Amino acid sequence: MTTPRQRYRDQVRTEIKAAALVQIRAGGVAALSLNAIAKQLGVSGPALYKYYGSKDDLLTELIIEGYDSAALHIAEAASAVREQTPRARLHALAGAYRAWAVENPHRFELLAGTPSPTYQAPPETVDHARDVFSSFLPVIGAGRDWPAGAALIAQMRATDSPGAAEWAALHAPDADPALVLAGQVLLWSRLHGVVSLEVQGAFTGMGHDPATLLTMEMDSFADALGLP
Incomplete structure (x- = not known):
């Protein structure tokens, strides 16, 4: 069983990925912006990096899920x-x-x-x-x-x-x-x-x-x- 903290973390990561895919759908990979995602989700840029250490980390997870x-x-x-x-x-x-x-x-x-x-x-x-x-x-x-x-x-x-x-x-x-x-x-x-x-x-x-x-x-x- 997962803890409430882990479930919250998983939910936020899911929301980040969903927002990233919306950006990519609209403007390609070049449009992907962690700062824009953070603003959309109502968190600070540094807070977002607690979930993904870099844009490449986020891209890797999106690529794996795509495969x-x-x-x-x-x-x-x-x-x-x-x-x-x-x-x-x-x-x-x-x-x-x-x-x-x-x-x-x-x-x-x-x-x-x-x-x-x-x-x-x-x-x-x-x-x-x-x-x-x-x-x-x-x-x-x-x-x-x-x-x-x-x-x-x-x-x-x-x-x-x-x-x-x-x-x-x-x-x-x-x-x-x-x-x-x-x-x-x-x-x-x-x-x-x-x-x-x-x-x-x-x-x-x-x-x-x-x-x-x-x-x-x-x-x-x-x-x-x-x-x-």
Whole structure:
């Protein structure tokens, strides 16, 4: 059980994060101001720093919560289609990724871009970032062949990325971890590319539905890996 003091502290932190997201939604990360939040909440600037030591600390918590929100949304989609073919699951998960981003453009931009020129994401954000794609790994692991990706697979096999191989093996235990990781890099570049352009408004006025482009990209990816 938490104490009244801890519950009050948690409530204030929640209010700070809510106010921060309103600022980011209105003007991007550059609009984030701890002093403005303090004024809105009726406390002094120094008092606010009792809850977050710096703007970067606040950004880190917002980023982690953004990753967790996206990961949960995609995991729920994965659960709903777990009996379908890998290709069908891929389309469902990609659609869930896109839907979350379109519905939360300010949070997506927080995850997709550089929050500030001096911000350095701490190591603890890595696992949360990976969780966004955890539901995709079993789909990638179902690939039958990927000769065109041999060079990328070889690079991933030779790269010492802390925890990456274990992450791949956990979610796709019957597949080559290097193939899964290489496939994830390719998937991320295609999926993130289309969705980022849509969120930025790059497709406005071009006369096509971004969902159609995403479907084409996912079919191309599925063909490359031989997904049934």
